[in-house]
Amino acid sequence: MRSRGRKESLAESRDLDGSYDQLTDSVEDEFELSTVCHRPEGLEQLQEQTKFSRKELQVLYRGFKNECPTGLVNEENFKQIYSQFFPQGDSGTYAAFLFNAFDTDHDGSISFEDFVAGLSVILRGTIDDRLSWAFNLYDLNKDGCITKEEMLDIMKSIYDMMGKYTYPAMQEEAPREHVENFFQKMDRNKDGVVTIEEFIESCQKDENIMRSMQLFDNVI
Numbered sequence: 047m048r049s050r051g052r053k054e055s056l057a058e059s060r061d062l063d064g065s066y067d068q069l070t071d072s073v074e075d076e077f078e079l080s081t082v083c084h085r086p087e088g089l090e091q092l093q094e095q096t097k098f099s100r101k102e103l104q105v106l107y108r109g110f111k112n113e114c115p116t117g118l119v120n121e122e123n124f125k126q127i128y129s130q131f132f133p134q135g136d137s138g139t140y141a142a143f144l145f146n147a148f149d150t151d152h153d154g155s156i157s158f159e160d161f162v163a164g165l166s167v168i169l170r171g172t173i174d175d176r177l178s179w180a181f182n183l184y185d186l187n188k189d190g191c192i193t194k195e196e197m198l199d200i201m202k203s204i205y206d207m208m209g210k211y212t213y214p215a216m217q218e219e220a221p222r223e224h225v226e227n228f229f230q231k232m233d234r235n236k237d238g239v240v241t242i243e244e245f246i247e248s249c250q251k252d253e254n255i256m257r258s259m260q261l262f263d264n265v266i
Contacts, residue, residue: 097170140203
């Protein structure tokens with residue numbers, strides 16, 4: 047049902063978006079209508095699925111629609127949008143990782159539903175919810191565990207994006223040192239990978255890890 051919703055025609059989906067058009071008090075012209083290829087689910091349904099209010103969804107939809115007039119954003123567009131927030135560094139690699147975390151059905155695009163679902167977890171989710179989302183971000187190949195290499199790729203991408211401009215400045219060896227420290231604490235059974243259970247338990251029990259994890263709130 048979800049995949050069909052992504053591909054349905056404008057005529058079929060226009061009814062689903064009626065509440066948004068009324069909320070934004072806008073009448074789209076024919077050119078804009080011709081560019082839209084995806085319409086979001088009903089507002090009430092998204093309220094039930096997320097922790098955002100009707101008004102918050104309205105504001106988020108306006109912003110999303112302004113950046114993504116077609117209703118969908120692909121990886122290249124996502125990188126371009128994300129780079130505006132970190133012009134001093136190279137955010138491309140981290141943005142690609144973040145895109146894959148938001149693109150939960152792995153169809154190569156992020157819809158408004160994908161966007162608000164992820165944002166709801168990041169901003170309003172419980173600690174367990176947020177840690178599960180972070181685990182999914184680190185689990186680059188989505189095999190259910192995090193390797194040292196995957197965590198290092200994430201850390202390096204964050205360093206490329208902002209590490210050189212933090213205060214105090216991060217040293218080049220900092221990403222690898224962070225990973226070694228994290229793995230020593232997280233990989234409880236020393237099998238070379240971190241499971242979601244190990245990840246959540248370690249983060250909850252170690253204040254230093256939790257503080258480090260909070261760094262990612264600034265780059266998501």
